[in-house]
Amino acid sequence: MMKKLVFVYMLCVSLLLTACSSNDPYGYEPIYDYMPVSNETYAEITENPFIQTGDMPVSTFSTDVDTASYANIRRMLGYGDLPVKDAVRIEEMINYFDYDLDAPVDQDINVITELSKAPWNENHDLFMVALKAKELSFEESNGMNLVFLIDVSGSMSESNKLPLLKEALYLLIENLRPTDRISLVAYAGSARVILDGGDDQDEIKDAIRQLTAGGSTAGASGIELAYQVAQNNFIEGGNNRIILASDGDFNVGMSDVEALEEFISEKKETGVFLSVLGFGTGNLRDDVMESLADHGNGVYFYIDSIKEAEKVFLHQLSATMMTVAKDVKLQIEFNPAHVYAYRLIGYENRVLEYDDFEDDAKDAGDMGSGHVVIAFYEIIRTDSSEEVESLEFDEIEALRYNGENYLDEFSMISIRYKDPEGETSKLIESKTYMTSYTENPSETFVFASSVVEFGLLLRDSEYKHDASYDHVIERAELALGVDEFGYRTEFIELVETASAISLRD
Structure with a gap:
């Protein structure tokens, strides 16, 4: 009975917001009383699995700065329904938002990493990799x-x-x-x-x-x-x-x-x-x-x-x-001394083969002026008793870590990209150390990971573990930041709407 009362209350709030959409500061005004999606088509997404570092210690993928998925999810929630599962691309949800990250000083791309506890699974860690492209002056750019x-x-x-x-x-x-x-x-x-x-x-x-x-x-x-x-x-x-x-x-x-x-x-x-x-x-x-x-x-x-x-x-x-870097690819090698298994969250249609990283003929995503690209890996440490199914990969000979060396390092990150007019890629490398682990992650980490958790819930992911809408809201509220255009505040409202709909369903 209590669950029904809570749902009715939240749904009424949601409907009230919709009814007042002509005065809504975000300008959302649905033109249908229902969500006709029967003729809409979405590519099927199979979530990335956990991979043992003993099977493949290296993860390779392309950047992605599309944001369509988040706006489309918002549209579906506005009609009072949870989004189509395959419409939820978590990487596009993360990268919809602006993040206050340090711009590169003497190179085209700055690499920022953070390692902390996975908010939805206390037995796992969460590793954030963020790229920030240098900012160019629009007024001084070519036509x-x-x-x-x-x-x-x-x-x-x-x-x-x-x-x-x-x-x-x-x-x-x-x-x-x-x-x-x-x-x-x-x-x-x-x-x-x-x-x-x-x-x-x-x-x-x-x-x-x-x-x-x-x-x-x-x-x-x-x-x-x-x-x-x-x-x-x-x-x-x-x-x-x-x-x-x-x-x-x-x-x-x-x-x-x-x-x-x-x-x-x-x-x-x-x-x-x-x-x-x-x-x-x-x-x-x-x-x-x-x-x-x-x-x-x-x-x-x-x-x-x-x-x-x-x-x-x-x-x-x-x-x-204003392209700063084209064909941007990331390759991350995890140290098997510390990482038993890892899972790239999102980017399913951006995953590359190991050899694609050094292949300059292989197309990848571009980064424009000031662009930020963030990716998260869910990590299972070597001291965990959890077991992950073994998968087969081609053997890699040239690896940095053998499980006994560089014990102070967590991972090696390599970035390849080309200049806007270039055909030969450049390489940036960055190490993450074990001492970088923190119980007090940054505002960027907290908000971006709350978006990830929301995406896991919307996808009804098999990896959502203890994720909950209340938890998403709680953490997002702690990381609103300046929020100049109200996008983060709106995110919380969307989570509240999704929570109400989920209670109904």
Whole structure:
């Protein structure tokens, strides 16, 4: 009976917040009374398992600065349902937020590590690896050549789709510089250029007003036309990028997704990258959007509100446009003297083979100006009685640790990346020592790990152990920090909403 009363109370609060969404400082205003996800598609995620260091002491993966998953989760919770399990990508949830980390002093990327207790399992440790890219001046950077490839089919007419995109574009052009160029290519029954290399704000605003939704989505030459426009306005040394905006039910001229991915991969070699903006509910092809952005050396965002549009268009796009390091890969060797087993949390579709690390032909994620990438490993120490299933890996000959040497070290972290115009990777190495373990982790560690715990709960992970919504809220409240835009406060509200829904279900 008490459980039911608690649920009713929390759900009423949640519904009250939704009912008052027109006055909500975060600008969330659902247009449906339910969450139609039947036509949405998500790539299946199989969680990374624990791996014995005796089987494979080295973990290799690519960076990821996409944030779409978090905004999409927020959208689903706003409709009163827990998110689709495969929509929850924990790495994107972590990296949605800003973190106060030291910028690099004499190199392009700073490596920060922390080791503490795993908040959801007192028998495990949690190891944080954070990368912070150097910050560049947007005003002093080379010009941007942005081509927006916009889905204007009939399904885009809803208020949280094309109208929201147009509002976002108005925000963007307020910050344009004389060196920047904006093009608009619309596709539906056919593809057409609305604006070609515009640099005058009034001209761009007039072109935006012309965007209207209607017709079927069958733009036979949309993607080719967008790249042609980008090439015609190419800025040498600048940021040349196509930004595909759609609700996901799109056909931009390729017969299948694989052909489209291959085409985009080829075009990025010309210096024209592709990012993706997802909108709306019901048709979202999240798996395809994420894949296209990956193949285009771009970023995938999901825009669910004008508040998110402000975050992306005013604060994030400019950073992604100024690449500091491309093809960024991490390789971490754990010392078997201290680590019995480890598990990389998230990054399932970014895991690489051991040999990929030194292969400069292997594509990986990029980091822009001031970008932060955080990853967590759950650790089982060697003095634990816990057993982990043995897995088979190819044997590695050149290892730093043999279980008897460097006993003061916990791990060796290696980072490989290329300069924006470079083809040969650079190497950064950083050691973590056993003495770095702390019972009082930083604000960044506490908040980011609370996001991880929330993700484990939303995924109903087999590794969630003692994770709970109350615990997430308790720890997040202790690590709000400055919270200039209220994103961390909003996170706590989302956890409260998810908790209420879970009681109902």
